[in-house]
Amino acid sequence: MAGKPVPRRKKKARGSRKRPQRASVRPRLRQFVLFAVGLAIGLLGPWIWWLDRQVSLRFADRHLAEASRVYARPLELHDGLAISRRDLLVELEAAGLRSGSPDQPGRFRADGERIEMHAPAFEFPDGRQAPRRVVVRLRDGAVEMPDAAAVLRLPPAELGRIMPLGDRVRTPLEIDEFPALLVTGAQAVEDRRFKHHGGIDLRGLARALWANLRAGEVVQGGSTITQQLVKNLFLSPERSLLRKFNEAIMAVSLEWRFSKAEILEAWLNEVYLGQDGRRAIHGFGRAAEYYFGQPVEALDAGQIALLVGMVRGASWYHPLRNPDRARERRDLVLAMFRDTGLIDPATYRRQQASGLGLRPSLRSGATPYGAFLDLVGRQLRADYRERDLRGTGLRIFTTLSPSAQAVAELALSEGLSRVEPEAQSLQGAIVLIEPGSGEARALVGDRVRGRHGFNRALDARRQVGSVIKPLVYLLALADPDAFTLVTPVEDRPLTVPVPGSEAWRPVNHDATSHGTVPLLEALARSYNQASVRIGLAVGVDALFGLMRQLGVAPGRAAHPAAFLGAVDLTPLQVAQLYQPIAAEGYSTPIRAVRDVVDRDGRSIARYPLRLRPLPQRDALALLDFALRRVVTHGTASALPRLLGSDPGIRGKTGTTNDQRDAWFVGYTADWLGVVWAGRDDNRPAGVGGASTALPIWADLFSRLPLRPVRPARPEAVEWFWIDWPEPLLADEDCDGALAVPFIAGSQPEALSECIERRGVWPFGG
Amino acid sequence: MPHKPVRFVVTSLALGATVLLLATSCAWQPTLDDPEIAERVRAPQDGESSRGLQVYPLRNPAVRELEQAAEAARAEGDFDRAGALLERALRIEDRDPELLQRMAEFQLSRGRWEQAESYAVRSWELGPQVGEICRRNWQTIALAREREGEVMGAAQARERVEICPLEPPERF
Numbered sequence: 001m002a003g004k005p006v007p008r009r010k011k012k013a014r015g016s017r018k019r020p021q022r023a024s025v026r027p028r029l030r031q032f033v034l035f036a037v038g039l040a041i042g043l044l045g046p047w048i049w050w051l052d053r054q055v056s057l058r059f060a061d062r063h064l065a066e067a068s069r070v071y072a073r074p075l076e077l078h079d080g081l082a083i084s085r086r087d088l089l090v091e092l093e094a095a096g097l098r099s100g101s102p103d104q105p106g107r108f109r110a111d112g113e114r115i116e117m118h119a120p121a122f123e124f125p126d127g128r129q130a131p132r133r134v135v136v137r138l139r140d141g142a143v144e145m146p147d148a149a150a151v152l153r154l155p156p157a158e159l160g161r162i163m164p165l166g167d168r169v170r171t172p173l174e175i176d177e178f179p180a181l182l183v184t185g186a187q188a189v190e191d192r193r194f195k196h197h198g199g200i201d202l203r204g205l206a207r208a209l210w211a212n213l214r215a216g217e218v219v220q221g222g223s224t225i226t227q228q229l230v231k232n233l234f235l236s237p238e239r240s241l242l243r244k245f246n247e248a249i250m251a252v253s254l255e256w257r258f259s260k261a262e263i264l265e266a267w268l269n270e271v272y273l274g275q276d277g278r279r280a281i282h283g284f285g286r287a288a289e290y291y292f293g294q295p296v297e298a299l300d301a302g303q304i305a306l307l308v309g310m311v312r313g314a315s316w317y318h319p320l321r322n323p324d325r326a327r328e329r330r331d332l333v334l335a336m337f338r339d340t341g342l343i344d345p346a347t348y349r350r351q352q353a354s355g356l357g358l359r360p361s362l363r364s365g366a367t368p369y370g371a372f373l374d375l376v377g378r379q380l381r382a383d384y385r386e387r388d389l390r391g392t393g394l395r396i397f398t399t400l401s402p403s404a405q406a407v408a409e410l411a412l413s414e415g416l417s418r419v420e421p422e423a424q425s426l427q428g429a430i431v432l433i434e435p436g437s438g439e440a441r442a443l444v445g446d447r448v449r450g451r452h453g454f455n456r457a458l459d460a461r462r463q464v465g466s467v468i469k470p471l472v473y474l475l476a477l478a479d480p481d482a483f484t485l486v487t488p489v490e491d492r493p494l495t496v497p498v499p500g501s502e503a504w505r506p507v508n509h510d511a512t513s514h515g516t517v518p519l520l521e522a523l524a525r526s527y528n529q530a531s532v533r534i535g536l537a538v539g540v541d542a543l544f545g546l547m548r549q550l551g552v553a554p555g556r557a558a559h560p561a562a563f564l565g566a567v568d569l570t571p572l573q574v575a576q577l578y579q580p581i582a583a584e585g586y587s588t589p590i591r592a593v594r595d596v597v598d599r600d601g602r603s604i605a606r607y608p609l610r611l612r613p614l615p616q617r618d619a620l621a622l623l624d625f626a627l628r629r630v631v632t633h634g635t636a637s638a639l640p641r642l643l644g645s646d647p648g649i650r651g652k653t654g655t656t657n658d659q660r661d662a663w664f665v666g667y668t669a670d671w672l673g674v675v676w677a678g679r680d681d682n683r684p685a686g687v688g689g690a691s692t693a694l695p696i697w698a699d700l701f702s703r704l705p706l707r708p709v710r711p712a713r714p715e716a717v718e719w720f721w722i723d724w725p726e727p728l729l730a731d732e733d734c735d736g737a738l739a740v741p742f743i744a745g746s747q748p749e750a751l752s753e754c755i756e757r758r759g760v761w762p763f764g765g
Numbered sequence: 766m767p768h769k770p771v772r773f774v775v776t777s778l779a780l781g782a783t784v785l786l787l788a789t790s791c792a793w794q795p796t797l798d799d800p801e802i803a804e805r806v807r808a809p810q811d812g813e814s815s816r817g818l819q820v821y822p823l824r825n826p827a828v829r830e831l832e833q834a835a836e837a838a839r840a841e842g843d844f845d846r847a848g849a850l851l852e853r854a855l856r857i858e859d860r861d862p863e864l865l866q867r868m869a870e871f872q873l874s875r876g877r878w879e880q881a882e883s884y885a886v887r888s889w890e891l892g893p894q895v896g897e898i899c900r901r902n903w904q905t906i907a908l909a910r911e912r913e914g915e916v917m918g919a920a921q922a923r924e925r926v927e928i929c930p931l932e933p934p935e936r937f
Contacts, residue, residue: 076853078826078827078856080825126850126853150829151830151831667861712860712887717889
C-alpha cells in the first residue's frame with residue numbers, strides 16, 4: 001500500500017520545476033512530500049529489514065528442527081541364511097521394495113520360491129552400496145544364492161523419524177529423494193516460471209488471471225511456490241492486504257538468500273496435504289506414507305498427480321472424503337503432465353483408467369514401531385551428548401528386525417486373545433534380543449498392534465517371581481566348594497527372621513514340601529523353600545550386587561522374599577539379567593542403536609561389538625545346564641510340545657502371588673525372549689508362567705528361525721556321570737545315570753554302588 | 766633433474782624413520798596401530814609349515830567374503846573399515862572360530878589387549894582346540910597378556926602354544 005503513492009508525488013514534485021511561478025505553495029508541498037518519503041523509508045526500511053531477518057533466521061531454524069531418520073538393522077542375505085518366505089517378503093517390503101519388474105531398482109518379483117530383487121543404492125555408515133540385482137531361492141526355509149556374490153546387504157527398513165530431544169515430528173526428504181516427475185510436475189502445475197522468477201511472478205499472475213477469466217472459474221493459482229512456502233512457514237492463515245505485502249517481501253527475501261533447490265525442497269516438505277485426525281500432514285513424504293502406505297519414491301504417475309492436485313485445496317480434493325472430486329482433479333493434473341511432455345500419452349491413458357491407488361495406513365495416528373522408537377530415543381538421550389543429538393537430519397542405525405517385530409506383535413495379540421477372548425483387561429509385553437551382541441530385535445509394549453501409549457516393555461515394573469531364581473543359583477554355583485548341581489538341598493518349611501518385621505515363612509506353589517532334592521531339581525521344578533535356603537547361603541546383598549553388576553537396579557530394601565522374586569522389574573530389565581546367561585557368560589548392555597551418523601555421513605558415535613566375560617562364566621555354564629533341565633524335566637516341560645520341536649531351548653517360568661504376573665524367559669544361541677502378561681492395575685489376573693506366558697513365547701519362537709543350541713563349555717568345566725539323584729559318581733552304563741557338568745575338582749568323590757558292583761574305574765587308566 | 770636428489774633424501778628419511786619406528790615398537794608398548802603384531806601370530810613357528818592335526822570346518826561363504834574384504838582394508842591401512850567389516854561378519858556368524866581369531870588379531874594390532882584375549886579365548890572354546898588355529902589362539906593370548914604385563918599368564922599361554930599340534934584331551 002504505502003509504496004504506491006510515493007513515486008506519484010515525486011512526479012508531481014519533479015513537474016513543479018517547470019512552473020516556478022507557483023513556487024509559494026510548492027515549498028510546503030515539497031516539505032510534505034519529503035517528509036512522507038522519509039517516513040515511508042523510515043518505517044518501511046526497518047519493516048522490510050525485520051521481515052528479511054525473520055525469513056533468514058526462521059528458514060535456517062527449520063533445518064534445526066529436522067527429524068532424525070531411524071533405520072532397522074539391514075538384513076544380510078547369504079547362502080544358508082535361515083528365513084521363511086513370509087519373513088523374507090516382510091523384510092523386503094519393510095525395506096521399501098515393492099512388487100514389480102526387477103528391471104527397476106526398488107522392485108522385486110516373487111515367483112514361488114524364486115525371488116528376484118533389485119536392491120536400490122543405500123548410503124551405509126561404512127559407505128555407499130551400489131544397487132544390486134540378485135536372484136534368491138528359498139529351499140527348506142533357507143536362502144540359496146547360486147550366482148551372486150556371497151553376501152547381499154539389503155537397505156535397512158526406515159522405521160520412522162524421531163526428534164531425539166523431543167519436538168514436533170516431520171517427514172523431511174532431500175530434493176533428490178523425490179521422484180523427478182513429482183518435482184517437475186509440481187512446478188508445471190503450481191508455478192511454471194519457478195526457475196525464472198524472483199519470488200513474485202507478475203507474468204504468471206497475469207496469465208493465471210487471464211486463464212481464470214476465460215474459464216470462468218479458478219483453474220490456476222497466482223502465487224508462486226516461494227509465496228506458498230512463505231505462507232506455510234511464516235504466516236497466519238488470515239487473508240489481508242498487509243499479509244499479502246509481507247508475503248511478497250518475504251518471498252523476495254527468501255529468493256535472495258536461498259537457492260531455488262533449497263526453496264523447492266522446503267516447499268515439497270512443507271506444503272499442506274490434509275489432515276490425519278488432529279495432526280496436519282505436511283510434505284509429500286508424509287502424505288505418500290499416509291495416503292498410499294508407501295515411500296514417496298515408490299509412487300506412480302497417478303499417485304503423484306493426485307498429491308500434486310491436492311496442493312490447490314487439500315480438504316476440497318481429499319481422496320478419502322471426496323474421492324470423485326479428487327479423481328477429477330487428478331485426471332486434470334495428469335493431462336497437464338501429458339501436455340507438458342512429462343508423461344507419454346500411453347502412461348496418461350493407463351493412469352487415467354486406474355483407481356486412486358489409496359492404501360491408507362491402518363495404524364493411523366500411531367507410528368508402527370512406536371515401542372521400539374521409544375527405546376531408541378531413551379538410549380540416545382542416555383548415551384549421547386546433547387549437542388551431538390541437536391544436529392540436524394541425523395541418521396540412526398538401530399538393531400530392530402522388522403520380521404521378528406511383526407511375529408512378536410502377532411504372538412502377543414493372539415496369545416492374549418486366546419486366554420481372554422472377550423474382555424481386554426489382560427495386557428502383556430515382549431522383549432526379544434540377540435544375546436551375543438545384546439541387540440534388541442523386537443519390542444512389544446501393548447497387546448494391540450500399533451497402539452502406542454503405555455510401553456509395558458520398558459515401563460511396567462512388576463514382580464518377577466521365580467524368574468529371579470537363576471541368579472540366586474548362579475551365585476551359589478559360583479562357589480564350587482559349597483554348591484554343585486547335585487548338592488542336596490532341603491525343601492522343607494522354614495522360618496526366616498526379618499529385622500524390624502514379622503518372620504517370613506515361604507511356601508511352595510503346590511503347598512507341599514519335597515524333602516531333600518538335588519540343587520538342579522530344586523531349580524528345574526522351582527521349589528521355593530529349597531531356593532530360599534540357597535538364597536540365605538548367598539545373601540540378599542550378593543543377589544542385589546549381581547543385579548547391579550548386570551546393570552539393573554534392584555530398587556527396594558533387601559528382604560529375603562527377593563530370593564523368590566519379590567523385586568519389581570521391567571521386561572527389559574529381566575532381559576538384561578538373562579543376557580549373559582544366554583550369551584554363554586559374555587555380558588553386554590542391551591542396545592537398540594548401532595550407529596549414529598550426521599547429515600554429512602560422519603559417524604557421531606558407535607557401539608562397537610565387545611566381548612566382556614563375566615567372572616562367573618564357569619558357573620554360568622552349569623546354570624545353563626540347569627535351565628535346560630527346566631524345559632526337559634521341569635516347570636516348562638510343556639514347551640517342546642507347544643513348539644513342535646526342541647532345538648535345545650533353555651528357560652524359566654515365573655508366576656507371582658495371586659497369579660498377578662506371568663513370566664517366561666527362554667533362549668537359544670540366537671534369540672532371548674522375555675514374555676510378561678498381567679493386568680495394568682496389578683489385580684489378580686488368573687495368569688501363570690507356564691499357562692499364559694509360555695504358550696505366547698512358544699508361539700513367538702515357532703515363527704523364528706531356530707538353530708540347534710551347542711554351547712561351548714569354558715575350559716574349567718568338566719562332565720561326570722552321576723548316579724542321579726544321589727551325588728555319587730557313576731558311569732554311562734549305570735541305570736539312570738545323568739551326565740552333569742562340574743567346575744573341575746568340585747565333582748563328588750564318593751562312588752556309586754553301580755561302580756562298586758561292576759568294579760570298573762570309570763575314568764580310564 | 767633437480768628433483769631427483771630431493772626425492773632421494775625424502776625416501777631415505779622415510780626409510781630411516783620407518784626402521785626407527787620398527788626398532789622402538791619392539792621395546793615400547795605401542796600406542797599406534799601395530800599391524801606387525803598380527804603377522805607374528807600368523808607366522809608359522811620355527812619356520813616350518815603347520816604341524817600336527819589340522820581341522821578345517823565348513824565355513825559360511827558370506828563370512829569368508831567379508832573376512833577377505835576386511836583383510837584387504839587392513840592391508841590398505843583402513844583399520845576402521847576393516848573393523849566394521851569384521852563386525853558385520855560377526856553379526857552374521859558369531860560362532861566361527863576362524864572369524865573370532867581374526868577379530869582377536871585385529872584387536873591385537875589395534876593395541877586392545879583385553880579384547881584380543883577375549884576373542885582368542887572365545888575362538889579356542891568354539892574351535893577344534895588343536896592345530897594351526899589353536900596355535901594362533903594361544904599365541905594371541907600370550908602376546909596380549911605379555912603386553913598387559915601378565916608375565917605368568919603369558920608364560921602359561923606359551924606352554925599351550927606348544928601342545929596345540931597334539932591331539933586335544935579326550936573330553937566328554
